[in-house]
Amino acid sequence: MNPRRKKKKLKVKKLILFIINIIIVVIIILFLIKFLLKNDSKGNNPNNDKTVERLKESDNYNSKYKNVYKEIEYTNIDNFEEYVNSLLDKGYSTEIINKILKKYDSTKIEYIIDNEKMELENYIDLRNFELENYSRYVEYKNKNNIDYQDAVTRVNLNLDYEQYTHTKEIENPSDIDILLNKYNYLPKDYVPDNIVDIKSTTMGAKMIKVAADAFEELVAAAKSEGGFSLLATTAYRSYSFQNTLYTNYVNKDGVVNADTYSARPGFSEHQTGYAVDVRDPNVSGTRLSDSDYDWIKKNCYKFGFILRYPKGSTPITGYIEESWHLRYLGVEFATKVTESGLTYDEYYDLYIAH
Numbered sequence: 001m002n003p004r005r006k007k008k009k010l011k012v013k014k015l016i017l018f019i020i021n022i023i024i025v026v027i028i029i030l031f032l033i034k035f036l037l038k039n040d041s042k043g044n045n046p047n048n049d050k051t052v053e054r055l056k057e058s059d060n061y062n063s064k065y066k067n068v069y070k071e072i073e074y075t076n077i078d079n080f081e082e083y084v085n086s087l088l089d090k091g092y093s094t095e096i097i098n099k100i101l102k103k104y105d106s107t108k109i110e111y112i113i114d115n116e117k118m119e120l121e122n123y124i125d126l127r128n129f130e131l132e133n134y135s136r137y138v139e140y141k142n143k144n145n146i147d148y149q150d151a152v153t154r155v156n157l158n159l160d161y162e163q164y165t166h167t168k169e170i171e172n173p174s175d176i177d178i179l180l181n182k183y184n185y186l187p188k189d190y191v192p193d194n195i196v197d198i199k200s201t202t203m204g205a206k207m208i209k210v211a212a213d214a215f216e217e218l219v220a221a222a223k224s225e226g227g228f229s230l231l232a233t234t235a236y237r238s239y240s241f242q243n244t245l246y247t248n249y250v251n252k253d254g255v256v257n258a259d260t261y262s263a264r265p266g267f268s269e270h271q272t273g274y275a276v277d278v279r280d281p282n283v284s285g286t287r288l289s290d291s292d293y294d295w296i297k298k299n300c301y302k303f304g305f306i307l308r309y310p311k312g313s314t315p316i317t318g319y320i321e322e323s324w325h326l327r328y329l330g331v332e333f334a335t336k337v338t339e340s341g342l343t344y345d346e347y348y349d350l351y352i353a354h
Ligand SMILES: [Zn+2]
Pocket: 270, 275, 276, 277, 324, 325, 326
């Protein structure tokens, strides 16, 4: 063999060795990554080790859970060891137990332990889920064939109860974001401050000043951009006026029918001073033309208003569609509600009450 060939052979050998080395290193790294990931998903982090430690030290150690303990993250609460065992005894998975321990205080954890096992996996991540309402959610969901989120929101709104039962008086009636519906009412003597006359009206109407000003902007834009006239027919209504109205409707149509389109006294948004009913004076037979309504639906939030009883919302609001009833919330807030695509009732429960 000549020296040149020998040299070349040596070079190839070196290269092969180098490649083998690289392969070995890569394999080792991959193994390490896999090992670390596996340990992590098994929960072998310091918090989980602490769970095992704490249970071993306590009187509550149960050897049948010895492999399960390490999947539970330690939380610094009284009776931690007892809670872990009780929740495991109830049949909750470690994933759910971790969520329970993270989310709830001891009163709620004990509530879970003291009650029948719940399907928490379907509910615990929903922001407005209330443990105390659990059986109502299950019943309402089965009856109405809706998803978990809708069941929770609607039950929180008391929609599983008869209208005008389980009612509650609103505590801060002058707050702009109050939810007024068939389960929440204003005090009889509540009159909002700073009510002023609305300029664009058929026969006189009043609103809280900030809403009345915003309404004039809406009217101006309806004219210039939408090409139609908009007037307020009625806005603020006192308790006693609403009482007269509602009583007249009941005498004419009966309670059941009247309830679909008129609020009982105390339950009307018109008493807040933030609601207004509108019409286009150039349209006859109805309050608004379809194109008027489309424009309002698309644009009213820019002036701080929302449609309170839009199409399809009857199962939630309990009222027939009212294309003419607007509620003032201020631009920022009205924008959020509009973007959510929810009725105000649902938005309120999801993002204000919770
Ligand atoms: Zn109205």
